[in-house]
Amino acid sequence: MAEEESAQERTERASPRRIHEARTKGQVPRSRELTTALMLLASATGMLVLGGQMIRGLEGVFRHGLNIERAKIFQESALIETLANTTFEGMMVIAPFLMLTAVFALLSPLGVGGWVFSTDAFMFNWSRLNPITGLGRVFAWRGLAEMVKALAKFSLVAACVCWLLWHLAPRFLGLATEPLEQGLVHSAQILGWSFLGMSAATILIAFVDVPFQMWDYGKNLRMSRQEVREEMKETDGRPEVKSRIRRIQQEIAQRRMMAEVPKADVIITNPTHYAVALRYDQTKMRAPIVVAKGADLVCAQIRRLGAELKVPTLSMPPLARALFYSTKLNNEVPAGLYLAVAKVLAYVYQLRQAFKQGAHTPPPPPKPEDLPIPPELRRD
Secondary structure, X not given: OHHHHHHHHOOEOOOHHHHHXXXXXXXXXXXXXXXXXXXXXXXXXXXXXXXXXXXHXXXXXXXXXXXXXXXXXXXXHHHHHHHHHHHHHHHHHHHXXXXXXXXXXXXXXXXXXXXXXXXXXXXXXXXXXXHHHHHHHHHOHHHHHHHHHHHHHHHHHHHHHHHHHHHHHHHHHHHHHOOHHHHHHHHHHHHHHHHHHHHHHHHXXXXXXXXXXXXXXXXXXXXXXXXXXXXXXXXXXXXXHHHHHHHHHHHHHHHHHHOOHHHOOEEEEOOOOEEEEEEOOOOOOOOOEEEEEEEOHHHHHHHHHHHHOOOOEEEOHHHHHHHXXXXXXXXXXXXXXXXXXXXXXXXHHHHHHHHHHOOOOOOOOOOOOOOOOOHHHOOO
C-alpha cells in the first residue's frame, strides 16, 4: 500500500538530474522487440543478398575439407591442421553475414536509450534473490503487459509462419528434385524470405512496444513534489545560503566599483538620490564610460569618497538621472548624451586648468546649464 501511495504522489516529470543519475546507473529505456525486429531484418537482408554466395562458399569449404589424402588420415598433426584451415575458411565465408548482424546489434540500442556503459549493472543485488519480490514482479501489471506482448508476438509470428509454409510449400517440395548446389542456394533464399516475413511481424510489435517503453520509463522516474523541492535545494542551494552568497557578491562588486572612483574625471549627482562617476581617456576610449553609480546610501558613499579624493562633483539632476537609468556599469554612455557629457567634461577640464595656473588667471567659464538630453532618455 505504501508503494502504491508513493507512486500516486509522483505526479511531476523527472528532472534532468534524475534522468542523468538513472542513466549513470544503467537505467535507460530499452525495447527488446525493436532489437529482435532489427536483428531479424538484418538476417533476412543478409540471407537474401549474401545467401547464394555464402552457400556456394561453404559447399567448397566442405568439399575441400572432406577431401583428405589417405596418408594424412593417420597423421594427427595433419588432421588438426586441416581442421584449422577448414574452420578459418568457413569463418571467412560467413564473415560478411556475421559483420552485418553485428553492426545491427550494435546500432539497435541507438533507437531507444542509446549506448550506456555502467558498472552498477554488474554489481550483485541480493534483492533479486528474494522470491517474494520476484513473484511480485511476475504478478504485477508489468508482468501482465509482458505476457500480453509475448502472446501477441507468438500469434503474429505463428500466423506469419503458417502463411509462409502455405505459400512456399511448392518451393519446399521442389528442393528435393534440384541439384545439391542449386537446392542449397534456393534454401538460403527461402530462409531469407522467411526471416523477412517474421521481421515484418515483429516490427509491428516494436511500433507498439517502443512508445510503451518510453512511457513506462518516464512513469518510473516521476518525482513527488517534495522530491522536486529537495532537489532544487540541493542544486540551487538553500534560500538563506543563496541570500548570503548574493549579499557577499554585491559587497565585493561594490568594493570593486568604489576602487574605480579615484580614476573618475567627474561625479554627476542628483544631488542626494543618484550619483554617477564618469571617466574618459581620449587615447583609449571611444566615449566616456560609467565607472561607478549608485542611489541613496551608495550615492552618499560615492560623493563622500569623491570629496576625499578631490574628484569634481557637479549637481546636475536631469543628466544624473538619465545616466543612472540608461547606462550600465563599465559601459559607454549612450550616443544621445554625448553632447551633454562633452560639455560637462570640457567644463571640468577648464576647472582643472584654472586651478593649475593659480589665482591670477581669468575666472573659469560658468557651469553649463540646460544640457541637451533626448526625451527618450529623460527620467523626470
